[in-house]
Amino acid sequence: MKFAVLVFPGSNCDIDCYKAVEEAVQEPVDYVWHTATDLSAYDCILVPGGFSYGDYLRCGAISRFAPVMNEVAKAAEEGKYILGICNGFQILTEANLLPGALLRNTSMKFRCHDTVLKVVNNQTPFTNDFELNEEIVIPIAHGEGNYYCDEETLKQLxxxxxxxxxxxxxxxxxxxxxxGISNVRGNVVGMMPHPERAVSELLGSADGKRMFTSILKAWRDTHGTASVR
Known part of the structure; x- marks a missing residue:
């Protein structure tokens, strides 16, 4: 399996994502610049956090038009795994690969600390290593993480x-x-918390590691290869 970590001007969690793949699953991983026009070599695309293009206009609003995002849309259509984290989640909503939008935190403050998440759906390629309703510890670091959608969209979700x-x-x-939410098909997930910052107890939690092992497990099940140890 091969992972791509997208890099936009202003990305600051790309290295974290790269290191998380190395730590969690030891599979090949490449940095891919935002001008790339071919992602066919990759099975999973990570859209990392950060402040792409300085968050000018609106978080993710400029990155959404980067050439690589056309390829991300194609990869999503093909059923490849797409994970957008923090600013990556914002980019996926701006690109209409996920519904809704991320607004300013109601506190109007940047929040950076551990959070406890509940695994509401463990049937996605990103969560099959978790138990349903399991509580996990994953850190956040965002100022615009307030997820919003209209009533009809919430009902559909x-x-x-x-x-x-x-x-x-x-x-x-x-x-x-x-x-965090997925598309209807389940192969595109966006989340504000940072699983790549929770792959070792040295970081305060290793709960995020299972997101990466879940991805590899799903890919191996699809391709009929040995399961993750």
């Missing part, structure tokens, strides 16, 4: 089991305590 994670103690005002 709930009916289609697209809400993947919720906060135990909502840190940003997100609608229905939403911390």
């Amino acid at each position: 709930q009916q289609n089991n697209q809400i993947v994670f919720t906060y135990k103690d909502n840190p940003n005002g997100s609608l229905a305590d939403i911390a």
Whole structure:
């Protein structure tokens, strides 16, 4: 399996994602610049956190038009795994690969601390190593993490089991305590918390590691290869 970590001007969690793949699954991983026009070599694309293009206009609003995002959309259509983290989640909503939007935290403050998440859907390629309703510790670091969508969209998210994670103690005002969602197909997930910063107990939690082992496990199951140890 091969991972791509996208890099936009202003990305600051790309190295974290790269190191998390190395630590969690020891699979090949490349940095891919935002001008790339071919992602066909990759099975999973990580859209990292940071402040792409300085968050000018609106978080993710400029990155959404980067050439590589056309390829991300194609990869999503092909069923490849796409994970957007923090600013990556914002980019995926701006690109209409996920519904809704991320607004300013209701506190109007940047929040940076551990959060407890509830695994609401463990049937995605990103969460199959978790137990349903399991509580996990994953850090956040954002100023615009307040997830919002209209009533009809929320109803669809709930009916289609697209809400993947919720906060135990909502840190940003997100609608229905939403911390992460998927597309209908389940191969695209966006989340504000940072699993790549929780792959070792030395970092305070290793709960994020299972997101990466889940991805590898799903890919191996699809390709008929040996399961993750």
